[in-house]
Amino acid sequence: MAPTYDESALAGTGVIASWQASILRGSFASFGGRLVLTDKALIFSPLDLEGTLQVINLVLKAVELPGEQVISELASSAKKAPISIALNNIASLELTGGSRLLTPPSVRLTTKVGSVYDFGVLAGIGFPNLSTKNEAAAADLLHQVHAHIPAAT
Numbered sequence: 001m002a003p004t005y006d007e008s009a010l011a012g013t014g015v016i017a018s019w020q021a022s023i024l025r026g027s028f029a030s031f032g033g034r035l036v037l038t039d040k041a042l043i044f045s046p047l048d049l050e051g052t053l054q055v056i057n058l059v060l061k062a063v064e065l066p067g068e069q070v071i072s073e074l075a076s077s078a079k080k081a082p083i084s085i086a087l088n089n090i091a092s093l094e095l096t097g098g099s100r101l102l103t104p105p106s107v108r109l110t111t112k113v114g115s116v117y118d119f120g121v122l123a124g125i126g127f128p129n130l131s132t133k134n135e136a137a138a139a140d141l142l143h144q145v146h147a148h149i150p151a152a153t
Contacts, residue, residue: 014038014039014040015036015037015038016037016038016039016144016148017036017037017140017141017144018034018035018036018037019034019035019121019122019123019137019140019141020032020034020121020122020123020124020125020127020137021033021034021035021044021119021120021121021122022104022119022120022122023044023046023117023118023119024103024106024118024119024120025118032046032047033045033046033047034047035119035121035141037141037144037145037148039087039148040086040087041084041085041086041087042084042085042087042090042109042145043082043083043084043085044082044083044117044119045082046081046082083117085109085111085115085117087145087148087149087150088149088150089111089112089113090109090110090111090112090145090149091110091111091112092108092109092110093107093108093109093110093141093142093145093146093149094107094108094142095107095138095139095142096108096118098135099129099130099131099132099134099135100129100130103120103129104120104121104122104127104129104134104138105120105121105134105135105137105138106118106119106120106121106138107119107121107138107141107142121134121137121138121141122134122137123136123137
């Protein structure tokens, strides 16, 4: 599974750092992806699950299990567009929760126009929610983004 865009395509646009992340709905991850910090924006790019969904659909048909409803729900989350938030539009970014059994450390980003985004942050795909490396990744995200938000004029 890859982000819906190729991060290397951003090579000339000042990519500073990236983290494994998910959009949170309540306490649970809605869909996973990458948070990419550039010199101008923080971008969340959902994982591209299209190929994975096609394989799942084939398997369900092969074993004659009904799964079209599940597949269509997954497909709708697989087609999410990247979210790009200009650094000069970030009003706040704060840690809202530490590692828990069912969720990684979470951060809340609020824009100057009042939009709110909750993200779970992982050190990588292979790290369980309770890994201390996830806490370090969330702290790094906060530090990096705060360091690159333009000062108010």
